Amino acid sequence: MNGAVNGAWSAFDRWVARGPFTATDLGRYRVLFALLLLLTPSRYAWAGQFPDSFVNGPPGPFMLLRAVPPREVLLGLDVLVLLAAGFLLLGLFTRTASVVAGLTMLTGNGISYSFGKIDHSIFLVLVPLVLVFARWGDAVSVDSLRRRYRQGGPAAGPAAAPPQWPLRLLALLVGLGFLTAAAPKLLSGWLSPATQAVQGVMHTQYHVNGRTEFLAGTLLDVRSALFWESVDVATVLLEGLLVLAVLNWRAWRIGIAVASLFHFGVLLMMNIGFAANVFTYAAFVAWGSLRLPAVRVLPRRWLARYGWTVAVAVGLFAAFRPEEWVVPRQGQLIVVLGALVSTWYLLRQVRVLLRRGRPGARSPQPAHDEAAAAR
């Protein structure tokens, strides 16, 4: 009995430690993640315009919140997130910046969600708190420069392979999150052929929330019960089964590519740009495989010593920039980009499958995908 248990634990340990992700993959993703935070306008200051009587936190630590925090605190949370993002962008004091960014977003969101509506952006909060354990500051970072200089010079080799278990954990958390969306749908009759839930949701989004763009108007006129029931079933299946894809990296990448297309469909149909999820899926992209030109804006030694001034300047600029300096439709843009990358990835997978059948054919997959496929 003990032998079986030990065997199971060993298999589990090997499973969580397997993965294709390199330090460069994670370093580049960290830069993108920081840019997303820096480009997102003020998150929490709005809450300061409401009276204390509107506050009633959800079950959890924010149940203790009885009043709207002072405006200075809300502004402080906004500034803190952006300062942390400045440090994440450069990869300087990455561990501290990751924890500060994650906990500040958790706090700020908790305050915002104490006004009656929980937006489901938890994955974005989890990213820095989980990937800090994958040492996402080991490459494309000032931290790595500082480490090299401390060790005697810039001639050190590439960063060591990062621990893979945090990526597996992030994937599992995303999968479990999806499961929480599938279960209520399953229990409330989404699979009943007598009701077409997505059709109902789309109509209420259109009429009540004014989400009338893209294909919303066209789809209002689609009356086919078969079409809408298919969308209901596909939604429940995707949300319910994604967690199983966590078992294998290639299956997971295919799963989140399909999920990205699902988010694109939601954008077209209901004009909801669920960018937080799509950006979380981007953590599993092989960013290190991209050939990018070497860009050196500032001398390395100067960065290693004074990089903190750049991080602070970037964070403060993002915090106090004019309100109108935002990327228009940022969330929707991210969803569209996610759909494009996902389509490209899925088409490549189809190509691999088609070629696999031919005798003597070479696999068109790069090493990163080969590694993922094997795991």
Place this chain on the structure above:
Amino acid sequence: MPTPTARADAPIKAVRLVFALAVLALPAQVAIRHVASEPYPGLYQPSFGGVPLAGREAVTTEAEVTLEFAGGATRAVGVEEVLPPTRVLPRFVFTRGFGTQERADDPRTVAWLRERVAALDERTATAVDVRWQRVGYSLDDGSRRVVEETSHVRVDLGAAR
């Protein structure tokens, strides 16, 4: 290319514990939601709250908001007009403040609403009337129909500002 290995930077038992907690958190969250409401922090993703259909109508709840002025004049306003800009859907925040008479009567809410309404209209508002209605939108032609009034909330702002 990282070499697959059982060794991680964190102690193996700690990693096992973290994964176990992640899995166990799921039923815990479901239980909390069942007995209270959706927790935060939590892994929840949008469930869209069941099937919002009744026959050939998509049904929802809406607030009809009317400002009442001294002298008897009235003005219908939208929920978004009453609230300052929010980063969450305004109708949920409005429900938090004015979903029940008890919440709306909170002196802090009344004082705040008085200021908001003064910024909306130069006239002296004496009351804000909120009628919560169950509304149906036809799937066939998009026409709107009030199915029933579910509750009525009235906030007396007093004559003087």
